[in-house]
Amino acid sequence: MASRTRSDSGSSNVDAESADGTSLRSDPLRPSDHIDSVEQPVDESIAQPKLGPLGYVRFFWRQLTSMRTALVLLLLLAVGAVPGSLVPQRSSDPNGVIQYQQQNPDTFKVLDALGLFSTFTSPWFSAIYLLLFVSLVGCIIPRLKHHLDALRAKPPKTPARLERLVGFTSTTTTTDAAAAIDDARSLLRRQGYRVARYDTAGRGTLGAGASLSVSAERGYLRETGNLIFHIALVGMLLTVGIFGSFGYTGQRILVQNEAFTNALTDYDSYNPGRFADENSLEPFQLRLDTFVPKYLFQDGVWEPENFDANLSTRVPGGSWTKQTLKVNSPLAIGDTQVYLLGNGFAPVVTVRDPSGKEVFSGAVPFISQDANLTSSGVIKVPDGLSKQVAFQGFFCPTPVATSASCTSLSPYLTDPSKAVLQLSVFTGNLGLDRGVAVNAYSLNEDGLTKIAGFKTPVAGLQLTKGQRVDLPNKLGSIEFTGIQRFVSVDIHHDPTPAFALLFAMLILGGLLLSLFVPRRRVWIKALPGVDGGLTRVEYAGLARGEDPTLERAVAELAARHGQYLDGLPPESADSDPDDHARAERRITT
Amino acid sequence: MTATTLAAYSVAAIYSAIVVYVFAFIAFALDLSKRSAIAQAAQVSTGSTAAASAGSTVVLEKTTTAAPSVRGRSSRYQRTAYALVIVGWVVHLTALVLRGLAAGRVPWADLYEFAMTGTAIMIGVFIFIQLWRDVKFLGAYITGIVVLLLGLASVNFYVAVGPLNPALQSYWLVIHVFVATLGTGFFAIGGGLSIAQLLQARREAGGLKRVPLLATFPSSEVLENIAYRVIVIGFAFWTFTLMAGAIWAERAWGRYWGWDTKEVWTFIIWVTFAGYIHARATRGWRGSRSAWLAIIGFTAVMFNFTVVNLFFKGLHAYTGLPVG
C-alpha cells in the first residue's frame, strides 16, 4: 500500500509497462490499490524512518484517496442509512417520532442521543459522507489532470510481438505493406480510433525484419464518463446540501372559500432552509372553491380514485384565476409549487353565550381517521364565554345509523342532513395565550376539565346539521350550521430541482458511458515480404478494463481490412474451440 | 368479457404458470443431480491428469476447460426444464396482460401485481441472458425464487383489481416501477451467479469435495465476469429507478428526496452495488469478497420488495392491502 512514488496521488502506474510490454501512459490514472495498477514492492525499512510531517500528511492523503477507503466509506454509508428506515425520522415522519417518544420514553432517550431520529443529518452520518466526498475530490483531481493529458497523447507503441494479445489474427496478401498500412490507418480512423503510425526499419530499407504498423486506441469516453459521473456526484451533493438551504416548505389547510396569503403568519407550519429569507416570500393568494373527490367501492372498502381541488389563485397585482390541483400535478406559481396532500370535511359551527351573542363562528377542519373519512377535530373557544371552552370529537359524513359512536360508512357526504358531529366538552386553560405554538388540530388535556362526554356523568353532544344544543353548566350553546370541504396543501420553494436534474442526468450519462463504452487498443502490423514475397498482415487487440466484445471486434476489423487487400481472405490463426475461455481469462488479467 | 372474468382468467393463468414453473424447477434439480453423477465419474477418470499437472495454474485450468463431456452439452432434463420455463413464461405473460386489461392500466400497482410483474421480468431476464451466455445451470435457483414469490403473493397478498391510488396516477409510475423490476431481474441473476462463484471458488481452493456438480459449472473467474456484467446492467437500471423515483416524488409530494423508508432502501441498495463495483476494482476485494457484496445487495433488494413493503411505514404504502 505505502508504495513510494513520485506522484502524490498514490498512483504508481504512470511510467510502468504492462505485462504486454505496452506503455500505460495513456491509461487512466488509478489509486495504487486499484486492481489495474502495478503492485510495487514495499520497502518498509527505507520508507518508514524518512516520513517527516509532510510525509505523514501525504501518507494519510493517500490512504484517504485509496480505493479501499472509498469502498469502506461506501459500505459504511449503506449501513449507516439503515437506522433511518427502522425508526421514524423527524424530517419525514415527525408525528411518528412523537408517538415513539410516548410509547418508549427510555429507548427514545438513547436513540435520540445517537441522533437516530434524524439519521441523515446526524454528525456521524454527515461525517461518513463528507469523508467520502473529500476522498472523491482527492481522487478525481489527479485523475482529471492525467486524463486531460492522455486525451492529447498518442496511442502507445506497437508491441514487438502481437501473438500474445487478444484476437490475434494474421493473413498474407500481395498488396504491398505501405499500402496495406495506409488502408488500415484510414479504416481505423473511420471507426473512431485515434491512430499513430509506428514503423521499425529492419535490415536495409524495408528489408527483412522491418515492419509498418498503426497503433490505435479508442474509448477515451469511458474514462471521461467515469470522471463526469464522479464529478456530478460532487455537484449533486453541493446542490442538495448548500443550494437546497435557500428553499422553504410550508403546510396549510385551505378551507373552502377562505383565502390564504403566502406569508409566514398564514402558515400552519413553516420549515425554512438554513439560508431561507422569510421576508422574501412572494405574497400570492390561494382559495379553495370546490373539492371533487371520486372513490370506487371495492371488496367492501372505498378506494380513492381521483381528487380534484378547484382553486382560485392570485398573484400580487393580478386577478383571481381558476386552476385545478390534483395529487400528481402541482400548481406552479412563479417558482413556488403547491401540492395537494390531504383533504377532509370542516363542519361549520357557531358558539353563543347564554344571552345568545355569537362568540365563535367558523369552519373547523376535522382530520380524517380512516378511508371513510370518520374525522376527528378540536374546536377551541378561548374568549367570550365565562370560561375557556374546547370541544373535541368526531365528524361522520355518512354515519352508521345504529352505532352510538361515530363511524362513517362512506367517504361521500351522501345525505348532508344525516352527517353527525359528536363532541366532548372541556373547560379550563387552553394555553393559547402563553405565546407557545399550539397545534390547532389536537388538544392538550393538561389543565382542562372534561365536563361532558365519555367517562363523565354528562353525555357528550351529538348534533346533526342545523341542530343547536345547549352546553352543560349553562355555558351557552353550539349550533352545527354547515359543512365545508378542506384540502391540505404543501407549499414548496426549492431552487434546486433543475440543478439536481441536470446532475442526475450527468450521473446517469457518465455512468452509462463508463460502464458500456469499451476502451480498447488494436494494432495492425504489416511485414513486407522479402524479395517480392507476400506481405504478412497481423491484427491484435488489448482490452483496457472490461471489454467482452474485443475478440469479435478484432475479427471484424481483420475481415473489413481484408476487403482492401489482394489475395487470400484472412484466416484465423487461432481456431481452438477453447478460444473464448482463454480470451476471457486474458481480459481479466 | 367483463373485468371480473378477465381478472379470474388472469388468476387461473398465474396458478397454471406456477405449476409449470414447479415442474421446471424439478427438472432443473434433476439435471443438477445428474451433473453430480457425471462429474463424479469424470473426476475418477481425469483425477490422475489433474494431479500430474497441478504445478501450473494454466495447465490446471486447461484440464477443467477440456472436459467437454462434463461441461457444455445440456442434458435432456435441462432441455425439458428450459422448455417448461418458456411455456410457463408465456402463460405468465398472458396472466399479466389479462390483469392489465381487467384493470385498464399497467399491471403493477399493488403488491400482488408487483410480484407478478417482477417475477415475469426475472424469468424474462433469465431467458434473455441465454442469448448471450448459457446460464441454465441457474434454472433451479431462478425458478425456485419465482415459485416462492408468486406463490406467496397469490396466496397471501391477492387483491382484486382496483383503481389506481391517486398518488400512483403518473406515467412516472409506469417507468419507475418497470425499470425497478428490470433491475431486480438482473440483480437476481447476478446474485445467483455470485453464489455459484463463491461455491466454485471454495471448490477451486480444494474445498467442497462433496459437491461434485460444481465441476460442471464454469470456473469462478468466468462466473465472476458474467455476474459483473449482469449486475452492472442491473445497476444502470437501478440508477435510473432512483432518478425516476425522485422525479415522481417531486411531482407527487413536492420534494424529490425526503428519506422516506422506501427511498432509504433504494439508496442503500444503490450504494451497496456501487460498493460491489468498487470492490471489483480494488486489489484484495476482487473475487469472493465482492461476490458477497453482490449477494448482500440482492438480499437487500428482496428485503425491500417484501419486508419493507409489508411492514415498514411510509409514504410508499401501495400494497393494495387493507390498512390497519
Ligand code: HEM
Ligand atoms: C460518492 C461515492 C462514490 C460512488 C457512488 C461511486 C460510484 C462508482 C461507480 C458506480 C463506479 C462504476 C462506474 C464507473 O466506472 O464510472 C465507480 C467507478 C470508480 N470509482 Fe467510484 N464512486 C464513489 C467514490 C469514489 C471515490 C472516493 C473514489 C476514489 C478512490 C472512486 C474511484 C473510482 C474508480 C477508480 C472507478 C473506476 C473503477 C474501474 O476501474 O472499474 N470512487 N464509482
